[in-house]
Amino acid sequence: MQPGEQRDExxxxxxMLLIRRFxxxxxxxxxxxxxxxxxxxxxxxxxxxTGAVAAVRDDDYIITAYRDHAHALARGTSxxxxxxxxxxxxxxxxxxxxxxxxxxxxxxxxxGGHAIVAAHVPLAVGMAFAIKYRGEDRVTLCFFGDxxxxxxxxxxxxxxAALYRLPIVFICENNLFAMGTxxxxxxxxxxxxxxxxxxxxxxxxxxxxxxxxVRDKIAEVVDSIRKEPHPAFLEARTYRYRGHSMSxxxxxxxxxxxxxxxxxxxxxxxxxxxTREGKLTNEQFDxxxxxxKETVLVAVKFAEQSPQPPLEKLYDYTYADGAKP
Amino acid sequence: xREITYRQALNEALAEELERDPNVFLMGEEVxxxxxxxxxxxxxxxxxxxxxxxxxxxxxxxxxxxGVGAAMVGLRPIIEFMTFSFSLVAFDQVVNNAxxxxxxxxxxxxxxxxxxxxxxxxHQLGATHSHATENFYASVPGLKVCTPATPRDAKGLLKxxxxxxxxxxxxxxxxxxxxxxxxxxxxxxxxxxxxxxxVKREGxxxxxxxxxxxxxxxxxxxxxxxxxxxxxxxxxxxSIKPLDxxxxxxxxxxxxxxxxxxxxxxxxxxxxxxxxxxxKNIFDALDAPIIRVSQEDVPMPYNERLEHxxxxxxxxxxxxxxxxxxx
Numbered sequence: 202m203q204p205g206e207q208r209d210e211x212x213x214x215x216x217m218l219l220i221r222r223f224x225x226x227x228x229x230x231x232x233x234x235x236x237x238x239x240x241x242x243x244x245x246x247x248x249x250x251t252g253a254v255a256a257v258r259d260d261d262y263i264i265t266a267y268r269d270h271a272h273a274l275a276r277g278t279s280x281x282x283x284x285x286x287x288x289x290x291x292x293x294x295x296x297x298x299x300x301x302x303x304x305x306x307x308x309x310x311x312x313g314g315h316a317i318v319a320a321h322v323p324l325a326v327g328m329a330f331a332i333k334y335r336g337e338d339r340v341t342l343c344f345f346g347d348x349x350x351x352x353x354x355x356x357x358x359x360x361x362a363a364l365y366r367l368p369i370v371f372i373c374e375n376n377l378f379a380m381g382t383x384x385x386x387x388x389x390x391x392x393x394x395x396x397x398x399x400x401x402x403x404x405x406x407x408x409x410x411x412x413x414x415v416r417d418k419i420a421e422v423v424d425s426i427r428k429e430p431h432p433a434f435l436e437a438r439t440y441r442y443r444g445h446s447m448s449x450x451x452x453x454x455x456x457x458x459x460x461x462x463x464x465x466x467x468x469x470x471x472x473x474x475x476t477r478e479g480k481l482t483n484e485q486f487d488x489x490x491x492x493x494k495e496t497v498l499v500a501v502k503f504a505e506q507s508p509q510p511p512l513e514k515l516y517d518y519t520y521a522d523g524a525k526p
Numbered sequence: 527x528r529e530i531t532y533r534q535a536l537n538e539a540l541a542e543e544l545e546r547d548p549n550v551f552l553m554g555e556e557v558x559x560x561x562x563x564x565x566x567x568x569x570x571x572x573x574x575x576x577x578x579x580x581x582x583x584x585x586x587x588x589x590x591x592x593g594v595g596a597a598m599v600g601l602r603p604i605i606e607f608m609t610f611s612f613s614l615v616a617f618d619q620v621v622n623n624a625x626x627x628x629x630x631x632x633x634x635x636x637x638x639x640x641x642x643x644x645x646x647x648x649h650q651l652g653a654t655h656s657h658a659t660e661n662f663y664a665s666v667p668g669l670k671v672c673t674p675a676t677p678r679d680a681k682g683l684l685k686x687x688x689x690x691x692x693x694x695x696x697x698x699x700x701x702x703x704x705x706x707x708x709x710x711x712x713x714x715x716x717x718x719x720x721x722x723x724x725v726k727r728e729g730x731x732x733x734x735x736x737x738x739x740x741x742x743x744x745x746x747x748x749x750x751x752x753x754x755x756x757x758x759x760x761x762x763x764x765s766i767k768p769l770d771x772x773x774x775x776x777x778x779x780x781x782x783x784x785x786x787x788x789x790x791x792x793x794x795x796x797x798x799x800x801x802x803x804x805x806k807n808i809f810d811a812l813d814a815p816i817i818r819v820s821q822e823d824v825p826m827p828y829n830e831r832l833e834h835x836x837x838x839x840x841x842x843x844x845x846x847x848x849x850x851x852x853x
Contacts, residue, residue: 262599296632305631312598320618323588327595327603334551334577334601354618357588364583414812519628519667521636521691525770526670526721 208255210471211481211489213412217247217468218493223280226497227287229268231447235505236287240301243271245442248467249374250275252415253342257423262332264312265323265344267302268374268441270345276311278304278381284500290507297510298518304432318343318379322371326358329432338427341369342419348379350396351387359400359432368430369424371402374409375422375438380445381453394436402432409439410462412471440465527708535677535709536566536698537641538603539684542712544574550688553580553589554606554643562704563608564644571732577591590616590641594623594693597637604688607643610697611657613673624693625668640687645673645702646739646789650833651664653825658790660738664767670694670720671766675741677707679764682718690720699738721768725777729759732783732847735774735800737763740838742785747843755849774800774809782813783850787838792820817846 206357224242231240243250246268254263254275267270273283278294286293295305295314302316312328315321325343349355350373356514362369375393376385390396397404407418415437422433440462444451451459475481516525530538543548543550556563558571558581582589586607593603607613613620628632628636647656664671674680680698687694710716726741727748728742738743741762748758760775763770778784784804786797797818804816822836847853 264595293632295630295634298632299630303630305634307631307634312595312635313627317618317622320591320623323591323619324595324598324623326588327592327597328599329595330592331596331599331601334596354587354591357583357585358591360583361585361588361592365580495730518633519630520670521633521638522767524670524692524721 206412210475211250213255214468214471214475214481215489215493216275217251217412217471217483218490219280219496220247220251220274221468222493222497223274223283223500224270226445226501228447230287230501236301237289238300240287240447241268241445242443243268243441245462245466246374246376246409247271248412248415248471249372249439250344252412253372253419255416256419257340257342260310261339262310262312262341263330264321264328264341265314266318266321266346266349267314267316268346269302269304269314273304273306273311273314276306276309278306280311280496280500281503284504285507286502288507289509291502291510292503292507296518304306319349319355321345322349322358323354325369326362326367326442329362329369330365332368333365333430339368340423340426343369344372344374346379347373347375347377347384347393348387350393351447359397359402360486362432363400363402366431368426369432370419370426371432371434373434373436375436376441378445378453381449383453392436394434399435402434404434406436409479410465410467412431412467413474416434496504527710529706530677530709531565531703532677532680532699532707533564533703536684537679539681540567540570541573543688544570547849548637549600549602550604550661551578551580551601552606553582553593555582555584555608557581557606560780567606569810576765584617586612587619590619591623593639594619594627594637597639598627598635598662599741602638602688604640604642604814607641609655609700610643610645610659611655612639613643613659614657620663621666625666628668636691637693638691639693640696641693642684642687642696644703645697646699646816647821647826647833647837648700650828650830652828656819656826660697660766661790661795664796668693670768671697672720672764673697673699673738673766674764675699675702675738675762677705678709678716679718679724681709682716683720683764686717686720694720697738701739702742705742713841718764720765721770722764723770723773724762725759726762726763726771727758727760729781730816731757731781732785733759733761733777733781734843734847735761735763735784737766737796737826739789743838743840743843744787746845747840750840750844751847754853756847756853758847769799771803774804778804778808779811784812784816785819785843785846786816786842786849787819788840790820792818794822795820814852816849817850819843819846
């Protein structure tokens with residue numbers, strides 16, 4: 202995307218549908234034991250990452266934590282490569298060596314997929330450092346959850362970003378729970394965004410269930426950063442409908458709370474906005490949804506039929522020069 | 527050749543690599559304005575400016591991670607730890623992020639980063655500041671670890687580390703910063719490959735395998751042993767990982783007796799790995815059991831006499847050599 206250009210909203214709605222249907226199918230494949238390890242679903246939070254990618258250029262850097270399927274899909278990694286990664290296949294976006302929590306896609310500037318809470322926040326600052334070092338006008342978007350804000354790495358990274366005036370947007374996807382611990386039980390502040398005051402970084406709250414609000418706020422912040430590099434912080438208030446991971450029944454919250462957020466669904470909301478404005482018909486929506494479901498089914502088939510990573514390449518991805526100490 | 531200190535040799539290596547490659551930068555605590563806690567980076571800020579010689583706050587986890595992130599997008603960071611004892615605060619970045627990235631990304635992101643700084647016990651710094659970290663880090667797949675003992679090796683290994691496309695740890699010897707040695711002139715490119723040991727002294731009765739601060743100790747002991755008609759061959763590993771098996775096996779095949787003198791702790795120490803490889807591959811070459819001389823298995827005491835008792839020292843090494851030689 203070029204500066205000033207707006208991504209088509211119907212296209213972004215279909216991206217949200219792809220993410221939603223991909224994860225629903227991943228959940229089913231996990232239960233069928235086609236996917237191993239941990240599997241953390243993003244369902245409910247789609248407006249955050251789609252809003253963000255709609256606001257930036259394709260060559261801006263994106264990095265996130267372990268709830269990362271959506272971030273790769275939003276950046277343009279194919280559903281085939283994402284599903285194949287979950288299946289641990291060689292055709293996966295990390296050749297089957299990363300798994301659900303470690304999606305990477307260099308070509309699309311998706312820098313992971315990081316599974317140690319907040320450990321990637323310093324990496325994001327390093328990427329922003331490199332942007333400034335080279336005098337480029339890119340921006341780094343660093344996503345993390347509300348659980349990350351109490352880790353030392355997060356605090357050190359924010360201080361460094363502010364100290365060196367680096368072009369980075371810290372995007373806290375506040376879904377109210379760090380695994381099973383609510384923000385109220387983990388964080389001394391009433392509002393997460395207030396963390397940034399300690400680092401003199403401008404911070405704002407956005408409605409993370411509202412695609413347009415996320416997009417417009419990030420566009421505004423990124424525009425300011427491109428003019429003069431500096432860090433910024435957004436707390437996107439959102440909600441995950443599923444548990445922390447596939448093994449979590451989420452008994453720490455009420456059905457009423459979940460229902461309240463489901464009524465505020467980001468896909469339903471953007472669909473209603475577009476329908477009201479005469480930009481989308483019900484038939485069109487159904488067609489987009491059907492396409493998303495088909496793309497995902499094709500991806501499952503692709504993943505199933507893809508080869509395993511070959512045993513004889515086991516040592517090929519430890520050292521870049523193939524060293525075998 | 528001219529004689530310079532270990533510290534000057536490292537300084538030259540940094541300056542030459544900064545000069546050669548605009549993607550190289552040096553970052554760490556007190557590296558710029560203060561001119562380096564151990565003066566290794568002296569003059570670099572004046573020569574290369576604040577864009578490339580960067581002071582950090584005391585945030586090892588933060589700036590080590592910053593380096594890894596910068597390396598993901600093509601820079602070649604040199605991250606200085608004021609001591610490797612402080613690298614433990616950044617363990618997650620050095621162990622979990624830097625070496626795992628290439629594998630986890632299916633080969634998309636290699637991390638060409640150098641972590642460097644003094645390592646190993648110095649003098650009466652107590653338990654928190656005396657860590658020898660080589661065995662922790664060498665056990666991590668994806669990392670390379672080298673331990674120069676002379677000015678020449680320090681310069682050549684550091685330059686090679688900066689050019690390596692993987693994370694490399696250059697564990698400098700704190701007590702050797704002021705030691706002197708002969709080094710090629712600055713206009714002569716000096717690169718010493720990782721994974722190549724160096725026979726620092728030839729001998730025929732026993733192989734003394736050493737690295738870093740135990741190299742001068744072994745050389746001193748070898749001179750003493752010569753007076754007692756014991757000829758010790760001193761094999762400086764230089765790199766812990768990759769490990770130069772061939773050099774070790776060549777020496778042991780010649781002498782048939784081995785003492786390993788290491789600066790880390792005995793449990794799962796570097797010597798344990800070297801010992802395993804010798805007995806597995808050239809068991810028949812051995813005429814005596816291998817003996818390891820390491821630190822004692824205790825946190826480092828402050829008291830000078832006790833510290834001396836904990837460290838590998840000449841008395842222990844001489845006793846070990848005599849034991850394997852049945853002398």
